[in-house]
Each structure stands twice: as structure tokens, then as C-alpha cells.
Amino acid sequence: MEYEEIIKRLRGIIESPIRRIAPEYISKIEKDYDNKRKKSKAMFEEAKKVIPGGLEHNLSLRWPFPITMDKTEGCYLWDIDNNKYIDYLMMGAPIILGHNYPVIRDAIIELIREKGPAHGVTSEWEVKTIKEIQKHMPWIEKFRFHQSGTEAVMSAIRVARTYTEKLKIIKIGGSYHGWSSEMVYGMHIPGTKSLEAHGIPKDYQKHVIEAPPNNEKKMRRIFQKAEEKGGGVAAVIVEPLGGESGTHPVKPGWNKFLREICDEYNSLLIFDEVVTGFRLSMGGAAEYFGVRPDLTTFGKIIGHGYPSCGGVGGKSEIMDVLAGGIEGIKKKAYTGGTLAANPITAMAAYYAIKEIARTNAVEVAGRAGDKITKGINELFEKFELPFVAWNYKSILHIETGAPLALKMTDNDFLNQLNERKKVMDEFGAALVTQGVHILAGSRGYTCIAHTDDVIDETLKAYETVLKWFS
């Protein structure tokens, strides 16, 4: 679906009355949860006593209560009550080969059995893996492992400031770049600035500027102002598909514009490819859009679900400010991490990238993404629901309540946000009762194990649930 059409359809959702699952079906969902997920319910009661809110994972479905998972295989999950689900969360993007992929699993088991999990110094797997990354992304001349996407972003920002000797970081409103103090700014919905930044002193964020998405004029003004009296722009960091993996889609030409303006002002362009690397194409979003960033951040995507994974890569000249402990290098961006580049992570990344290429996973999962999106849109039409689905290959967006499509200027913003989030939560739970597990009911990822049969089964679940809307 084209950008303009997505934006029009999202506005259409916001401007039409909120559609909810009918109350009788809400009770049916609650009963189904209570009857079939007794162990999960009991586990949540226990968890609440020892875990704040009873839940550690932002991506878990929460209503009526979170499900405790037990086992994974291919495109399936099983919970501790032994219910089976077709999974579209896929750990929040990294799993494109299917859960518990044998080639990676067997290599890691062998590594642990024969050599032990980690030793805190260099292993041969680092260079081997970086060479695999370079085969597909030759613009990554040097690479440094970190322990998560959050850390990779912190590192990239520090590198950018050290290298350019400039101060400001421009972040696009509504984007997610992990939870570091500077990046918990302008999250989820453009314009929210420090709304979610509790426990973070204001000073920490005073050199981050939130720019509205897709607005060249405003971006140009921000650059001019920062250069005149703000210490200059060290970098613009973006999710190249748009905020929240494309929930706020980028308009055609936007990434190219960012490349040009960064060049004009000698600022760096950082692509956060935590979700898109090796999923949108083997060369990530950089290849997909034909735009080369100066720095690229990676996270879970390169470890295919094995902990603890992240890294930053880019041009040698820039990356060299990360060199640890080498004499003669004056400017140094300090980073660390005992578990960074541990053999398990580095080896998992090596086999994951090789296997993604060998199995043509980007295209295979992408075709599954096309098929399910088309099927869901046909069902929305059949039941005359004002919802919309679109996909970027294997990255799916299925908007029902569409809370993130709200603008802060929309009528009754906070109430609408809550109501629309409820629609999404209820839809996610309704799908669970039909054996489908998807991120908050609104975002999903396909893998090579989502065959035509699996998708047909998923569409049956959607058809059942969509009939429940009043």
C-alpha cells in the first residue's frame, strides 16, 4: 500500500467512531482465558508479588492477563497450559528463520558443551561474523558489538558527537531507539517530547531535538537553528521505515532528503536497523531505500534471538573513535560491556546471517507478509470495518484502534488514546483465543515457517474475531 493511502486510511480510522468487540464477546474472551489458561493466570498472580506490575516485557499482551510461554518451534509457541499459537510476534522481529532454528541451536549447544559459553576476551567468531555482515552491507567497514539495541544506539550517538565535535542529536517524533535517557523522548506519538521521561533529569535531554516526521521545512529550520547557536547537529537518528517500525510510515524520498541535509551540514546520518537489518533486505533498509547511512545500529536482529545482541557499524574513519586503548588516538568514545561479542552471540549472528541468505528468508517471509496482509484487508472490507493493514515485506501493520495514529491536537487526546488502546488489547486477546499471537494485535512479523496453510489458518482466526465487532 502506498504512503498516501496508508495515511488517508489511518486518518479515516481516527475520524470514524471507535469500533469495539461487542460486550458479549468480551465476556467470552475472558471466560476462554480463565478456563484454558489457568496456569498462566496463577503465574501472573505470583509474578505480581515479585515483579513490578507482574510483567517484564513491553511487548507482552497484557489483557485480561499475560500468558506465560513455555516452548517455541518454527512459527509456533506453546504456553504453560499447553495451548498452541501461531506466532507473529517473533520475539519483536529477530526470528525470520523460525523459532529454535536447528542450525543455530545445534551450533550453540556444541559450542557450550565443547568450549564453554564465554571468557570475556576475543573469540574468532567476532571477525567471522563481521565479514558475513560486510558481504551484504559493504558500507559497514568497521563494526563493534554491544549487548542490545539500546546500547548500540547509545554508542552510535557518542561516536557521532566525538567524531563531528557537534552537540545536537535529532530524533524523529514517534520513533523508538531503546530506553537510554536521551532516547526516551518523543516516543510513540510525535510531539510527546519528554512525556514518558520519568526519572530522567531534564538536562539529560536538552541536546536531543524531536523533529516531526516527513517535514522537510521543519527539519531544515532545526538544522539552521542548531548550527547558528546550538552547538551543531552531530547526527540525525532514524528508523528508516518510520517510527515504531513503520507504524508512522516515511513518505517517499524522506530518507534521501535526510542524507542530503546531513551532508550539507557535515552531520552524520544514523540508521537504526534493529528491526529492518536482514529482514527488509539482506542490505537492510539502506539497500531497500538506496540510501547509505554513516552509522548503522543493530540489535536482536543479528543474534536471531540469542542473547545479548547489538552492535554499531560504519565508515572506518568514523568508527575508529571507538578504538579501545590504542595509543595515539586522541578522540575516544568510551564504551564497554562484559558480555559484548560473547561467543554465543557472535556465533549465533554468524549462522543466522548465513542461513537467512541461504534460505532466501527475506523474500520467503516477505511473500508470507504480502499474503496475510492482502487476506486481512479483504476481511476488513467484507465486514465493513474501517481498519487497515499494510506491510513492508515481512513487517506487518494491522491497525484497528490505531492509537498511535492519533495526533496530540486531536479532540480529547488522552481519553481517545486509552479507548483506542483498549480496542487493540481486546483484539489481541480475541486472536489469542483463536490460537494467534501477535504484538498488541497490531504489529507482526512473518518468518519462513509461515507457509500458505499457516496463513490460511490465521485468516480463519481473523475472520472469526472480526465478526465479533459491534
Ligand SMILES: Cc1ncc(COP(=O)(O)O)c(C=O)c1O
Ligand atoms: C528500532 C529499535 N531500536 C532500538 C531498540 C532497542 O533494542 P533493545 O530492546 O535490544 O535494547 C528496539 C527494540 O525493539 C527497536 O525496535
